[in-house]
Amino acid sequence: MAIEPRKPPSQLLPKLQRALGGRAGWSGFVLQLLFVAALAWISYEIVANARANLQAQRITAGFGFMANTAGFDVNQYLVPYSNSDSYTRVFLVGLLNTLLVSVIGIFFATLIGFFVALGRLSPNWLLSRISGGYVELIRNLPVLFQILFWYLAVLAALPNPRQSISVFDSFFLNNRGLVIPKPIGTAGFEPFVVAVLVAIVVAIALSRYARRQLFESGKVIKVWPYVLGLVIGLPLVSALIFGAPVSFEVPALKGFNFAGGSRVIPEFVALTLALATYTAAFIAEIVRAGILSVHQGQMEAGSSLGLQRGSVLRLIVIPQAMRVILPPLTNQYLNLTKNSSLAVAIGYPDLVSVFAGTTLSQTGQAIEIIGITMGVYLLISLVTSAIMSFYGWRIGRSMGG
Amino acid sequence: MKRVSLVVTLALAAGLSAQAASAQTLKTVKDRGMLSCGVGQGLPGFSSPDDKGNWTGLDVDVCRAIAAAVFNDASKIKFVPLSAKDRFTALQSGEIDVLSRNTTWTLSRDTSLGANFTGVTYYDGQGFMVKKALKVNSALELNSASVCVQQGTTTEQNLADYFKGNNMKYEVIAFGTNDEAVKAYESGRCDVFTTDVSGLYADRLKLANPADHVVLPEVISKEPLGPMVRHGDDQWFDIVKWTLYAMVTAEELGITQKNVDEMAKSDKPEMKRVFGTDGNLGEQLGLTKDWVSRIVKSVGNYGEAFDRNVGAGSKLGIARGLNALWNKGGIQYAPPIR
Numbered sequence: 001m002a003i004e005p006r007k008p009p010s011q012l013l014p015k016l017q018r019a020l021g022g023r024a025g026w027s028g029f030v031l032q033l034l035f036v037a038a039l040a041w042i043s044y045e046i047v048a049n050a051r052a053n054l055q056a057q058r059i060t061a062g063f064g065f066m067a068n069t070a071g072f073d074v075n076q077y078l079v080p081y082s083n084s085d086s087y088t089r090v091f092l093v094g095l096l097n098t099l100l101v102s103v104i105g106i107f108f109a110t111l112i113g114f115f116v117a118l119g120r121l122s123p124n125w126l127l128s129r130i131s132g133g134y135v136e137l138i139r140n141l142p143v144l145f146q147i148l149f150w151y152l153a154v155l156a157a158l159p160n161p162r163q164s165i166s167v168f169d170s171f172f173l174n175n176r177g178l179v180i181p182k183p184i185g186t187a188g189f190e191p192f193v194v195a196v197l198v199a200i201v202v203a204i205a206l207s208r209y210a211r212r213q214l215f216e217s218g219k220v221i222k223v224w225p226y227v228l229g230l231v232i233g234l235p236l237v238s239a240l241i242f243g244a245p246v247s248f249e250v251p252a253l254k255g256f257n258f259a260g261g262s263r264v265i266p267e268f269v270a271l272t273l274a275l276a277t278y279t280a281a282f283i284a285e286i287v288r289a290g291i292l293s294v295h296q297g298q299m300e301a302g303s304s305l306g307l308q309r310g311s312v313l314r315l316i317v318i319p320q321a322m323r324v325i326l327p328p329l330t331n332q333y334l335n336l337t338k339n340s341s342l343a344v345a346i347g348y349p350d351l352v353s354v355f356a357g358t359t360l361s362q363t364g365q366a367i368e369i370i371g372i373t374m375g376v377y378l379l380i381s382l383v384t385s386a387i388m389s390f391y392g393w394r395i396g397r398s399m400g401g
Numbered sequence: 402m403k404r405v406s407l408v409v410t411l412a413l414a415a416g417l418s419a420q421a422a423s424a425q426t427l428k429t430v431k432d433r434g435m436l437s438c439g440v441g442q443g444l445p446g447f448s449s450p451d452d453k454g455n456w457t458g459l460d461v462d463v464c465r466a467i468a469a470a471v472f473n474d475a476s477k478i479k480f481v482p483l484s485a486k487d488r489f490t491a492l493q494s495g496e497i498d499v500l501s502r503n504t505t506w507t508l509s510r511d512t513s514l515g516a517n518f519t520g521v522t523y524y525d526g527q528g529f530m531v532k533k534a535l536k537v538n539s540a541l542e543l544n545s546a547s548v549c550v551q552q553g554t555t556t557e558q559n560l561a562d563y564f565k566g567n568n569m570k571y572e573v574i575a576f577g578t579n580d581e582a583v584k585a586y587e588s589g590r591c592d593v594f595t596t597d598v599s600g601l602y603a604d605r606l607k608l609a610n611p612a613d614h615v616v617l618p619e620v621i622s623k624e625p626l627g628p629m630v631r632h633g634d635d636q637w638f639d640i641v642k643w644t645l646y647a648m649v650t651a652e653e654l655g656i657t658q659k660n661v662d663e664m665a666k667s668d669k670p671e672m673k674r675v676f677g678t679d680g681n682l683g684e685q686l687g688l689t690k691d692w693v694s695r696i697v698k699s700v701g702n703y704g705e706a707f708d709r710n711v712g713a714g715s716k717l718g719i720a721r722g723l724n725a726l727w728n729k730g731g732i733q734y735a736p737p738i739r
Contacts, residue, residue, distance in 0.1 A: 054515070057493065057515035057631060057633055058515050058632045058633070059493060060512075060513040060514075060515075071557075072560075072561050072573070073557075073560070073573045075573050075574055083561040156588035156590065160589050175589045176547060176572075254545060255545035256535075256544075256547065256592045257545050257546070257547060257572065259545065266590065267574065344552075345576075345577060345581060346576075346581070346585075347549075347574040347575055347576040347581065347582070357486050357552050357553055357575075358552045358553055358557060358575060360486060360553070361485060361488075361489065361552070361553030362509075362553070362558070363513070364489050364493070364514040364515075366489075366490045366493070
């Protein structure tokens with residue numbers, strides 16, 4: 001009769017208890033259940049109560065209004081829009097306008113922020129004082145005030161359309177914005193695009209090859225003349241064979257405004273400029289802190305290898321600083337996106353202006369519209385955070401940490 | 402402003418049950434000892450604070466008349482200045498008891514907002530203002546113009562309809578408040594500023610050189626402006642409605658702020674009904690017998706209020722036009738008080 005080894009007692013139940021109730025055990029689990037139930041009950045009460053009150057006051061509820069005709073115009077749209085489109089279309093137009101300002105604003109804020117940070121750390125006395133002055137001035141003034149400053153004080157000082165500042169009679173700057181010739185694709189457009197794409201792909205492959213050669217055999221291959229030749233030459237050849245890729249519709253003064261061409265509206269410029277410069281001041285400080293967090297020895301080690309200051313920063317310091325910079329940088333990106341809702345003060349047609357403003361007032365359905373708008377900002381913010389987290393994870397991986 | 406609308410939305414969502422039982426506005430107002438009245442944010446003639454900080458204007462006088470009828474004291478009011486896009490939410494959520502803020506009466510507003518219009522304080526229409534230097538004589542010459550407008554008004558849709566109907570192109574720049582729109586127009590961002598004609602005259606006064614701007618002759622819409630109250634409280638609806646009618650009736654009967662005490666002694670049956678010396682019409686409304694004299698004593702009759710705020714006696718100098726009494730060539734008309 002074989003003696004079976006005694007099995008250790010099953011760990012399943014205690015494990016489950018710990019997972020569900022934490023250190024408090026089952027009573028903790030019950031408390032949590034009660035808490036969740038209370039939350040659910042409160043949310044249900046809020047929804048039910050609002051619904052009952054809306055009904056009692058005979059206020060229209062629901063999302064049916066989204067299909068109704070909007071009947072008003074918007075002066076900047078990235079998707080085709082006319083006043084006979086629905087509120088859903090208005091929502092899309094506003095959302096895209098918000099995203100446009102956010103993306104371009106984030107791009108420029110990052111660019112300016114990095115340069116100001118580097119300037120502030122520079123050994124050049126003048127440069128570092130100017131950068132410091134920029135940060136202190138810009139970040140201590142309210143952003144709404146800055147938006148109004150760019151819009152009313154700077155852009156409104158431009159001349160009226162009849163006295164536009166013109167360059168080559170095809171670019172016009174006036175208080176209605178910047179009017180530029182509009183490219184219109186012609187027969188040679190598609191081959192041209194293909195040529196550009198091919199040139200870019202080959203150029204990337206070439207520089208990768210050169211890099212591998214450098215690491216493997218230490219051979220330095222000068223690739224940039226080939227890259228330049230490819231990127232300029234190939235599209236040029238295509239244009240010679242298939243004809244010019246685009247023709248330009250030159251704007252002309254007609255009536256009160258310019259007809260033809262494309263136009264960048266001053267509201268967009270003012271808002272983007274204000275948000276980018278404002279956020280850049282904060283980003284500059286974050287980047288500066290990040291760079292200073294990298295040990296001084298790293299810089300010295302880089303210099304002792306014979307690298308230039310720029311190369312040391314680019315190859316050694318900034319990659320390490322990025323881990324410190326990234327989380328607060330994400331916050332600034334989110335702030336910029338949310339601050340873009342101040343657009344309403346200068347008449348830029350963003351989501352809050354056309355949807356939570358005009359649409360709300362025309363339909364009177366405040367709960368639905370504010371709900372959708374809050375949901376959209378939440379979503380934009382979560383997506384931004386997710387992208388930044390992914391980027392941070394990649395940096396961490398590439399540094400082996 | 403955004404924060405205000407968010408707060409009231411949340412209040413609405415949380416469904417303050419006090420508001421759900423809204424059939425007691427009169428009681429709520431009396432308990433509070435104060436009328437909460439939604440007005441504009443500074444439209445001369447209709448609702449704007451004067452240089453001493455007192456609210457004045459035709460819309461403001463309607464609020465005062467209601468307070469006078471309820472409290473016999475036209476000063477028991479809290480004025481809540483509202484932008485066009487926040488006004489309905491403020492009324493729906495119970496932040497204000499009555500909205501008297503040059504609001505156009507339309508079918509969709511009457512039905513879907515959970516509110517009712519109580520009458521017309523001013524018959525208006527939408528017009529255009531341009532700089533004289535542009536040498537434009539008609540709105541039909543405005544093809545390709547840039548137009549500044551306050552968002553959240555019927556104006557935006559009328560504008561779209563008018564330009565579409567006349568096959569003209571335009572660019573619209575919509576601002577959160579009226580002042581921002583006027584400022585942008587003045588700075589040259591737009592060729593045209595559009596709002597109700599009365600508003601154009603009022604806003605023109607605010608410009609640096611009013612004489613450099615001209616209001617075009619076209620009136621492109623009907624804009625009957627009037628006070629609004631919440632659905633579901635018929636008594637309060639009646640009080641607000643008949644307050645305005647009392648002012649119109651007073652003008653019709655020649656009762657003015659000055660002669661009201663004398664007129665109250667009249668033996669005419671009609672006068673006795675109006676002044677409550679015969680019958681209890683005021684009490685049927687939930688007010689007192691002397692409600693009409695309370696109103697006229699504090700703000701005067703409709704004609705006096707009109708002249709003082711927007712008419713001949715004011716800086717605006719707008720003619721009575723449609724707003725004259727029905728028996729004097731206009732369409733202001735009150736059902737009989739009997």
